[in-house]
Amino acid sequence: MPVKIKDIARICGVSAGTVDRAINNRPGINENTKKRILKVAKELNYRPNYTAQSLVKGKTSTLGVILFDLHNRSFAQLMNAIELKARENGYFVYITLTDKDPNNEKQCIEYLVERNVDGIILFSVNRGNEFEDYLKSFDIPIITVFNKISENWDYVGIRERQAMKDAVTHLVNKGYERFIYVSPPLMYMGKTNIYTQEERLYGFIEGLKSFNIQEEPIIIKEKNYIDILKEWNFQSEYKTAVVCSCDLYALEVLQLLKEKGVNVPGNVGVMGFDNIDVLKYVTPRLTTVEYPIEQIGSDAVESLISKIEHDHFLNIPLLDYKIILGESI
Template sequence: MAITLKDIAKKAGVSESTVSRVLNGIPKASSETRDKILKIAKELGYYPNDVARSLAKQKTHIIGLIVSDIANPYFASVIGGVEEVASLKGYSLIISATGGKEKEELKYIKILKEKKVDGIVFMSGRMPDSCEKALVESEIPTVVVSRKVKSFLPSIHIDNIGESYKAVEYLIKLGHRRIAMISGPCIDKESGYHRLLGYKNALADYDLPFEEELVQEGDFKMDSGRKAMENLLSLKKLPTAVFAASDAMGVGAIKAIKKAGLRVPEDISVIGFDNSIISLACDPELTTIGQPVKDLGRTAMEMLYKIIQGEELERRTIYLPCELIIRGSTKSLG
């Protein structure tokens, strides 16, 4: 059985209240009783029961994190950022993986409510209305990562449209005119549809025609990028550059291009999105849009902390800038 306040109180011949105050550093004890209590606590190897404290204080100092897949390096990095700041502020992190399934998401929101977490970071696959409703109704301070919200819930994003625009614009400025895109699934609003939109916008602004055949849809994974590129390579008129909505698809594209006997970037330039580790592993190394993954997590947790503290958020929707990282997979045309 663990040592409790009562044990210390008994041994010190004082009340539990006094022990509690001393141990919490509330400065209303004579240094005499103080020292005695501290000494006994140490002797007995006392450590507080945080469950009891949470119940009494109505605060758990736990943040709940809902994510679709922990093992996904992107989420893992964001989580790393959340954890870093949470730990700094004295919070622990409960992590739940939903596999992007709405039912699981709702289940975990319920569990987190029961666990009385002080806040929630939500970054599961999509953001179904049901989840958003549950989050709002939970009245638990919540920050949403990378998902558009309809309610007042605060959220943090990257500007998928603008950053994609940046990538394509870079290709255009390199002299490319026939630029293909390997997009994500368009049902994915942010990383799918918005990145495609950025591509379209850039083409439009630079008076380049949008051609259906130059857009192939993948699922963000390497193999889908490979297949998408094979399709593009079967076109009568090849593109001179490809914008992939993820590094993995970009790497897949490079593989397909090389397999077809063409060279990157001499024959076709490829640009990715994410700056994940694989963008450095491939050959040539992939030019890409670097997402501030860790900062997304950090900032999410900082926003959450403010809300928990009752502070006003200056902005309920924050966009973090990405960085164009130029490597060997892109080349000026001519």
Template sequence: MPPKRNKNSRITIEDIAQIAQVSKATVSYVINDKPGVSEPVRNKIKNIIEETNYFPNSAARGLAGEKTNFVGLVIPDISDMFYANIIRGVEKTLNKKEYLLNLFTTHARPEREQQVVRLLNKSMVDGLIIMAYFITDNFIQSLKEREIPFVFIDYPPKDEDIYSVMVDNENGAFEATEYLIKLGHKKIAFLEGPEVAWDSKARFKGYLKALETHGIKFNPELVENGNFTKEEGYTATKRLLEKGEKFTAVFSSNDQMAIGAIRALKESGYKIPTDVSIVGFDNIEASSIIEPPLTTVSQPIYEMGKKAVDIITALINGETIEEKRYMLKTKLIERHSCTKI
């Protein structure tokens, strides 16, 4: 007799195995029409499946070594529009290739990132696309041990055998800072992201390079951490103002913080761009509709997701990919948040 179940619960492969008194792997072999199961047992399992109206899921196929047709995407946050656009690029491209998306969020916590990696196996996904902050040698080794194909987005792995899709963050930041310098700005504040974020570090490097190229002395008092969020971009800008250090421009290493900075400056009586010019980074949708529309560095967010899917599906299918690191270009988008001085 089938085990008693809640009327709203769904029959599982464990239930089928329990009723048939066999292992889950045996049930999975029958579902996938694999050899190695005797005809009496095979027929018994098939009859139970029919009687219980069981519908096999991807995990059942994965137990027998079959493809699940799922690709996992690991990201820090789904509320940030940057990551939302990554998801769109990944999901739309996966659908065209007849794969489904399995989404995992880490909330930018190291323990959650490790937990996700420990959780995943071949019975859940055929491949992984990863955007994470706390990528260590142990993190990468854990991925390799699971023998699941994986590709990073926006992270430059030290291991040359690992696939990654990146944006030229340093050059994009250089161009943004140089744009402000050519408008006459010499006192340019910088809003940085999380200390562990590689892209924020690269953008800071580009900012410093532009100052140095144009003979402008770096002032560490003009740097504040906004943790890539609107709220903390707002408070970081308030801290800049409280210091009393004069600045005529702000380069924010993402648009979210730039939006928070605009609010903080307006509340403090500053006009944008008459008193302070601002440049962001990412070109999220909100950057074009705030007042004033934000000058920003556009990175091909959708294309990053699309390229990562092209790579991971090729790896899943055993295809050879010669180029392991793809570097995509940025573009400065001029709007109305900057002016000459």
């Protein structure tokens, strides 16, 4: 039989309320009494009944997280930051993965709601009025990251469009005249929520329009972008930059250029976006836009907990970004 609070109270000769205060480190208890209770609880191998506590408190001290997958290193970094900040605040985390499937995402949401999580951090592939009504039906705090749903939902992120415009400005100032843009998620444009990728594309296009670039940019949306680039002639009179909407694509492009014997950045420059932590192992070091992954995760948790415990999200402005200068440009 599991040990209960009333068992510890009987042995220590105190009330169940006194045992509860000792175990949960609440005020209003003599220090010697507290030590004696904790000693008995440890000897009896007492384990709190979190289900019973959740019924009393009306919360489970758990958060749900919905991500695409963990293949992209930036998602893993985000998850680490979320888990660390949640644990600091006394919360545990459920993680669910959608594989970018809108129906899977709804299943993940319902799975987390059924387990009575206190709030959800959502990286969505759904959007639109119908989806927003669906989310509202659960009456649970939800904060969004990466893919914005609408102004109706609290969001933690950066100025994606401006960040890419600044990246283009950097490239033009370095003398690049021809541009290739690589972003396979754009194949889902108009089908699912790809807010971050759309904003980066618009920033790229708007950035080029600010300058008198002679050649139209090449925009590659296909999943087999490497096969497409294999056929590309990089020996051009124009100084060419391959701009990638995330570092993962940029690393694949760098590998291809090495295999083709293309000099980087002599013949062609490569730029990424995210500044994932493995870049320190890559040669030449990738020039990229730093996406504050850890801060996004930490801020999302703090804001969500504020909503859970104080009934209001934190006012978090869009976070800073910066261009990280490497050797690929």
